[in-house]
Amino acid sequence: MNRREILSHFTLADGILIAFVTIAIIVSSLFVYKKGVKSDYAVIEYNGQTENISLSKDQIFTLENGVVIEVKGGRIRVKDSDCPQKICVKHGWLRYANDVIVCLPNKTILYLPKKSDLDYITR
Amino acid sequence: MKSSREKILILAAYSIMAVLLFLVESMIPKPLPFIRIGLANVFILLILVQIDFFSALVVALTKVIIGNLFSGLLFTPLILFSLVSSVLSLFVMYAFYKSKISFSLIGVSIAGAISHLLTQLVLGYFLFIHTSRIFALFPIILLIGLISGLITGILVIILYKNIRLSLT
Numbered sequence: 259m260n261r262r263e264i265l266s267h268f269t270l271a272d273g274i275l276i277a278f279v280t281i282a283i284i285v286s287s288l289f290v291y292k293k294g295v296k297s298d299y300a301v302i303e304y305n306g307q308t309e310n311i312s313l314s315k316d317q318i319f320t321l322e323n324g325v326v327i328e329v330k331g332g333r334i335r336v337k338d339s340d341c342p343q344k345i346c347v348k349h350g351w352l353r354y355a356n357d358v359i360v361c362l363p364n365k366t367i368l369y370l371p372k373k374s375d376l377d378y379i380t381r
Numbered sequence: 382m383k384s385s386r387e388k389i390l391i392l393a394a395y396s397i398m399a400v401l402l403f404l405v406e407s408m409i410p411k412p413l414p415f416i417r418i419g420l421a422n423v424f425i426l427l428i429l430v431q432i433d434f435f436s437a438l439v440v441a442l443t444k445v446i447i448g449n450l451f452s453g454l455l456f457t458p459l460i461l462f463s464l465v466s467s468v469l470s471l472f473v474m475y476a477f478y479k480s481k482i483s484f485s486l487i488g489v490s491i492a493g494a495i496s497h498l499l500t501q502l503v504l505g506y507f508l509f510i511h512t513s514r515i516f517a518l519f520p521i522i523l524l525i526g527l528i529s530g531l532i533t534g535i536l537v538i539i540l541y542k543n544i545r546l547s548l549t
Contacts (some may be wrong), residue, residue: 267538272488279495279527287520 297355297370300334302327304366323364339364388548392436395546396443399424403448418529419494421448423536426474426490430537431546434475441467458508462501470497486537491530498522 300311304321311329318328318337325346326338333351341363349359358369383391403421411417421444429437445463449455454463474493477484484492502522506515 264535264538267485268487269483269485271482271484272491275484275488275491276527276531279491279523283520283523283527286523290517290520 295355295372296332296353297372298332300329300352300368300370302366302368304364321364321366323366325361325364325366327368334368334370335359336361336366336368383549391548392439393443395424395428395436396440396447399440399444400447400451403444404451407448407452416525416529419497419533422470422490422493422497423533423540425471426486426493426533426537427540427544428546429471429474429478430486430541432548434471436548437471437475438468441471461508462504465504466497466500469500470494485534486541487531487534490534490537491527494530494533495523495526498526 298313300313302309302311302321304323304325311327311334313329313332313334316330318326320326324340325336328335328337333353335351336346336349336359339346339361341361343363346359346361346364346366346368352359352368352370355370355372358367360367399421402424406417406420409417425437425441425444428440442464445460445467446455449460449463454460470493473496474489477489477492478486499522502515502518506513
């Protein structure tokens, strides 16, 4: 069976279906993958305490548990950590609201909060 | 004309073919669990077109139950995904096949693939993940459904000319 024979099976309805799905893919990906809103502060949770860090001032500091945090140009990252796999370091920079870095061995969570009327939603 | 006992035996043989296709496909390594061509679905769609809806339903259910028995997922919550999405996508394919709008087998299988994947996405949301972030997969799932539906549909059209399935 050659290509022409297969193509001859296509109907107008197929074309409309394929076009509709393609448009749905484009529209939904624009909706899903739009760039996030920037945050102006980050939250670090470790050892049961919560700390707010401003992102407007560039700084490098070390937490009590040895995690080194770097703030630069409105972004924040884990610069260094003593954990074995260094997943938190490899994660790179956080820029947009809702971005999270978790360092499980050091029990540290670093995230940019979402600008919203709601603080948290529990489920 | 064959006896009903013989018909059941033929249906059982078709079911085992679908199970084999399902198992062969699940052996192929893939980056995401839902990226699959749906080889078994090629066969089920062929049964739907050449025999009838009921036979296709029997083969689809056997595929899910026996296939998941062999891949070790039977009696886990994951069986719900295969079961519901397989049956639902079969209904969708039947509706598209019987509809007044003239979809070819390619359109039918695209509808089947997309409804199969979307059912799993919605089930995943309600049963396990509970966060709307799972819908970030929506465009990817549509794209995979479109591509795998196209491949399945073309395979069905090629097989339709060369294979004659029947219970009689």
